[in-house]
Amino acid sequence: MKQYTHIRIMATAALAMSIGLIPLSSALALPQSAASAPDASQTSNERDQPSDGIIVTLTDKAEREILSLLGETDVNAIDTLSIDDAKGDRAVNDGGNGGDNSDSSDAAAIELLDSSSAYRELEDAGMEVTQQVATTGGDIALEVQPADGVSDQEALEAALELDSVKSAQPNYVYNLIEPVADEPLATAASPAMVTLATDGDAGAAETAEAATDGLPNDPWASISNPDEAPNQYYLYSSHFTEAWNMVKTNKTVTVAVLDSGVELDHSDLKDNLLTPLAWDSYYDQALTGTGDYVGHGTHVAGIIAGVANNRSGIAGGSYNAKILPVKVFSDSATRPQSNTTALISAYKYILTLVNSTAVEDLHVINLSLGYYGSDSNDRLLQRTIRDARDNYRIATVCAAGNGNKVDTAYTENIYPADFEECIAVTALTATGSNVVFSDYNKAKDISAPGASIWSTYTRETTLGDVNYGKYTRLTGTSMASPMVSAACALLFAERPNATVDQVCDALYTTAEPVVDAENDRTQTSGSHGALNIAAALVELDAAVEKPLSFTDVAKGDWFYDAVMGAANRKIMNGYPTGDFRPNKALTREQAAVVLYNYLGEGDTSSPRAPHTDVLDDYYTPAVNWAVAKGYMKGYGDTNVFGVGQPLTRQELAGIFANIVASKEDLQNIDASVLQGMTDYRDSSDWAVPALAWCVTNGVINGKGQADGTRQLQPKASCSRAEMAGIMMNSIGQGLI
Known part of the structure; x- marks a missing residue:
């Protein structure tokens, strides 16, 4: 039988407790001498360790009842309860670290749980619930002690006959492997x-x-x-x-x-x-x-x-x-x-x-x-x-x-x-x-x-x-x-x-x-x-391929998840020097490459773009593809694509609208959504429908300001980090 009870509290708030508790007792001599070692002539069964009661796992119906009584919806949300401790009869443990750690909330919870069908069934069968544990498998398991004179095996067999019990096993005792x-x-x-x-x-x-x-x-x-x-x-x-x-x-x-x-x-x-x-x-x-x-x-x-x-x-x-x-x-x-x-x-x-x-x-x-x-x-x-x-x-x-x-x-x-x-x-x-x-x-x-x-x-x-x-x-x-x-x-x-x-x-x-x-x-x-x-x-x-890392991208950066997500998907790459340059302005041909990496699927069938500044370079297949698809165009009526020129945020909105939105979507979009951005009037007229569509669909969320407001900054250059964020937002929303 157990000589003590203990509270297993899993709440994250309890994890950082580290001061103010009773110190452990003074150290004992370890290890034991060879004279105290197990007899080599023992059989396997003679060396089997005893159990400390049994553990029963409840049926789904019994779990739902207990969760309802505790006011929870998720098994993992419940703290483990020490039943005896909540009833106020905690015993001094065998190491000399006694003390009352009882909790009134535990006692209140136990009063509720005593009325559950699972607890009543076990009590009627002569078994006392001493612990309630939420297992890592998402089940509620109860640690149970049989009545005096009843073996753990007998209790296990009896528990398996109960309607509330899905499975049962011994609460195995484990010995320290002493050196x-x-x-x-x-x-x-x-x-x-x-x-x-x-x-x-x-x-x-x-x-x-x-x-x-x-x-x-x-x-x-x-x-x-x-x-x-x-x-x-x-x-x-x-x-x-x-x-x-x-x-x-x-x-x-x-x-x-x-x-x-x-x-x-x-x-x-x-x-x-x-x-x-x-x-x-x-x-x-x-x-x-x-x-x-x-x-x-x-x-x-x-x-x-x-x-x-x-x-x-x-x-x-x-x-x-x-x-x-x-x-x-x-x-x-x-x-x-x-x-x-x-x-x-x-x-x-x-x-x-x-x-x-x-x-x-x-x-x-x-x-x-x-x-x-x-x-x-x-x-x-x-x-x-x-x-x-x-x-x-x-x-x-x-x-x-x-x-x-x-x-x-x-x-x-x-x-x-x-x-x-x-x-x-x-x-x-x-x-x-x-x-x-x-x-x-x-x-x-x-x-x-x-x-x-x-x-x-x-x-x-x-x-x-x-x-x-x-x-x-x-x-x-x-x-x-x-x-x-x-x-x-x-x-x-x-x-x-x-x-x-x-x-x-x-x-x-x-x-x-x-x-x-x-x-x-x-x-x-x-x-x-x-x-x-x-x-x-x-x-x-x-x-195993070495995970990506960049010298200028660290956990805690607002763009960390987006940049690493884009890099791990091979949508965006860093520089040979090992950095990503998140604040560097994204050029128009680089934007084409990013989109091509995710959507182009290696397509090289597109005809040569008609723009005079599109030369034979790393970006050429991507620009050819983006122009052929109608996702990107040159500057106005000129035959210049804008290679080397920074891509503005409103231009990027236009590109995404070209890719995903229909003409009807853009014609019917409610542009008043932009009024939440203090600088929305800075947007070019042609870009307003695309910007409104992107904001409505969570592609662009605006830039937070020190006073708590947000800005579109439509004519500002789009940074590489912002491009990563917009790509990952779009993927997360299922838009691309």
């Missing part, structure tokens, strides 16, 4: 290295300066020898140091670490953390205080994004990706656990951030948890991960499992790693062989170093006579997984428009063979081989 602490080191670090690691002494910068090939100046990143201590051999064996010559993430990609939390003020992490958005999905509150009760998530985050080039400690493989810490585990001192509802809540929180543009570049989620099972029954979580992958281009990277953490690997499936939608990562030693207890089966995907990995930590490490500061070295697939997450961050930094499938193809195609005569798994493991991020970048470059 193994290495034995004390035989070789101690030099005093200079330890000083730099513990306090980032800039005075010793000369000792830590980058050696060659653009390496960061972090002291441990310069040590490739795994026998030295401390070191970052994995940056070399997985070719991160080579990859950094091609791309550095530098905060262009965000990785969400769903783990035990992350120490928010760690000196070698905090500059890369999205601290205001850090969230505790298990206890439903902003992640504050130390941020990590266990230490595991802090170690994982460092492997991904320990601050690079800060002359201190380590450099994460991503070279300064942003980290979104999302805590998904209990604060249990004995064995941190999560469950399906906590994980779905975490994903929903992440997708809410993405949808609200609070985080625009999140493409990777790292998980180090799982349960062993014969099949993949956690359909809700699998569907959630699939939604993130397919609709948000977010890769979920998972630790593949640590067997008995001593000398035996498990070959049965572990979830979520072995879901088809996830990237399952096995662990390698410093010499490239398999870590003996790293799980393997056909569902695994790739391998990465996972033995004796130095990274950030929540507590200081002292080995022998040397204090290494808040760093430690651990072994396990939980260390291998974040290396692949770091690699994915680099790949998305290189090609922001790539899909998860394209990133995976690049990783798998270029993975290097794992040579391990003693533990050869090439025929029994699905791993494509050892990570080679440098080769994967080259592969992705060849497979």
Whole structure:
């Protein structure tokens, strides 16, 4: 039975909460010793994790009733409700972070929901609703606890008989995939290295300066020898140091670490953390205080994004990706656990951030948890991960499992790693062989170093006579997984428009063979081989066209969407110098080219335009086409087209009217629509019908002025940015 309840609030307004909550308890020792590891003789069923009640998904009819009671029309608009908390009987959680977070609005909502047919049916069947969750699939799911003496399986079978229930499944319990602490080191670090690691002494910068090939100046990143201590051999064996010559993430990609939390003020992490958005999905509150009760998530985050080039400690493989810490585990001192509802809540929180543009570049989620099972029954979580992958281009990277953490690997499936939608990562030693207890089966995907990995930590490490500061070295697939997450961050930094499938193809195609005569798994493991991020970048470059960018077009510019939309459709191009020149006047022949690019479909059958200034040049097929179609003419009765002359805004209106409007449209147009523009009288008489038609149809909206008015500016030159906007407006309106 549950020992606590928790509120999962998904409203965007709640996402930025970051101060004023009770700090987390002091850190506990991690990891457990080998003596506490699972017995290698256990069967798969004996290792299956229990469930924490059940989750029922409601029928469409039941959903509509609940939405009606809550006054909503969209499932995604509802906040998740903690039923017990709203009733005022919140229990103190097992990590010591008790406190009353009850909300009167929740209580009012519960009073309404108690009258719904779904709640009444479940109550009559002896089941208590403890959570209401809006899933990423657009369903309402209820977390339900059976009555005392009733098993979760019995409750599940009973729930499936109810009219309001569409489907039901266990609320699976997930265990942290705990690493193994290495034995004390035989070789101690030099005093200079330890000083730099513990306090980032800039005075010793000369000792830590980058050696060659653009390496960061972090002291441990310069040590490739795994026998030295401390070191970052994995940056070399997985070719991160080579990859950094091609791309550095530098905060262009965000990785969400769903783990035990992350120490928010760690000196070698905090500059890369999205601290205001850090969230505790298990206890439903902003992640504050130390941020990590266990230490595991802090170690994982460092492997991904320990601050690079800060002359201190380590450099994460991503070279300064942003980290979104999302805590998904209990604060249990004995064995941190999560469950399906906590994980779905975490994903929903992440997708809410993405949808609200609070985080625009999140493409990777790292998980180090799982349960062993014969099949993949956690359909809700699998569907959630699939939604993130397919609709948000977010890769979920998972630790593949640590067997008995001593000398035996498990070959049965572990979830979520072995879901088809996830990237399952096995662990390698410093010499490239398999870590003996790293799980393997056909569902695994790739391998990465996972033995004796130095990274950030929540507590200081002292080995022998040397204090290494808040760093430690651990072994396990939980260390291998974040290396692949770091690699994915680099790949998305290189090609922001790539899909998860394209990133995976690049990783798998270029993975290097794992040579391990003693533990050869090439025929029994699905791993494509050892990570080679440098080769994967080259592969992705060849497979995915680099997205367009211009040096003078930035997000926030009023024309950004229009210019990028026109450029991506190949309607307009930039200059060889890499700029777009949005404020440059558009010439008449350039206007013909823009229209031809979208409407001309490569037509070269048009006769030569009769104008004397139309020479053989890049624009000639476009001008020939525009003149033959009657879309553009020369100046008056002359035989001059006006090559090189700026196109006025009223001339452009005339061109669009020629393309789309009929004579009847122009004859019957109500020109009074122009009176909303303060300078409408500046328009030439011939242009008034065309301008009125364009304004009526949303092709031209006028230029906003400081006093709040709008102007046509009909005789002003049309800029390249304005042309892009007018084209995209017309396409959006379905006019062309």
